[in-house]
Amino acid sequence: MLKFITFDLWETVIADSPELDSQRTKYRVGNTHTFLSKKHPAIAIERIFAAHKKTWQECSALWGKARDMAFPDQVRLFVGLIDESLLISLKQSEIQSISEIYAGAVLQFPPRLIEGARETLTHLSISGYKLGLICNTGRTPGFMLRKLLESHDILKYFDSVLFSDETIVRKPDAGIFEKSLRELQADKRQTVHVGDSWENDILGAQAAGIKTVWISPESQNQADCPVIKSIVELPEVLDKI
Structure with a gap:
């Protein structure tokens, strides 16, 4: 489960x-x-x-x-x-x-919150899931991304938040996934990672022994994990994993 x-x-x-x-x-x-x-x-x-x-x-x-x-x-x-x-x-x-x-x-010049993301995170949190965030940063550091997430009123939903400029290790290295598991006190067998990058998110998490859900706007039949078009579809597939 x-x-x-x-x-x-x-x-x-x-x-x-x-x-x-x-x-x-x-x-x-x-x-x-x-x-x-x-x-x-x-x-x-x-x-x-x-x-x-x-x-x-x-x-x-x-x-x-x-x-x-x-x-x-x-x-x-x-x-x-x-x-x-x-x-x-x-x-x-x-x-x-x-x-x-x-x-x-x-x-x-802030990025927008994906439609339905806040509602989905609210639903998952109320449903009892512990949520984590694993982010490869670019030019924007973790401390500023926390402010961005606060401005979108979603930082509060995450029990663990990791940014690569702070961890120094990035996805797809298994180390950043393992650090997230430790912070969440999670069993990887009871964990799923959700992301849009096949290499960084899907292959990276799978290498760490974690189940995955791939966000891909275009259906990918060859994927060996559930595929959804948006985060809003995630609750529908969780019971099937």
Whole structure:
């Protein structure tokens, strides 16, 4: 009998778009440029755009190994790629100001809550399931994603919340799933993981010995686990697992 459910975040509980991502990029780059221009007017905005892109590329190489870096390290990487001398000349408080710009973009241009997600989480919680969240972060750190979840009034439903910039290990590594099991005090035989990424969520959870439900808008008959189009369909399949 299932007692525990862990969820992916992006495209499972919240939904993003290329337009929102682009707006967040412009926010980070533009506001970082405005901040740095006060003391470093020679730094062109194009240089900051390039550093923003390069930061993603370097992080992606690490993410491809199912590893992550702490958010302060990502910010320092970004600043150093703008100009390495800034890591020496800027005060810690100034780097913190850039960090706040970098992290805060998600609240300025927030992803939407998937339709029916709050109601589904409410139903599952009332039904007695213990819920966990396992999220691979990108540019937005866990502490800011917690604020986002609070703004959507859903953080309260999760008994365990894991973000890869804090755990340093990422999906699909079994380690992050095992950490979630420990925090939930869950038996993996009584646990199911729900997510939209075949590699990160489904194969990752299965490698940890956890049952899975795949969220895929297009039906995938070859999947060896239940497939649903949205989180709202989850309660219908739980009794069949």
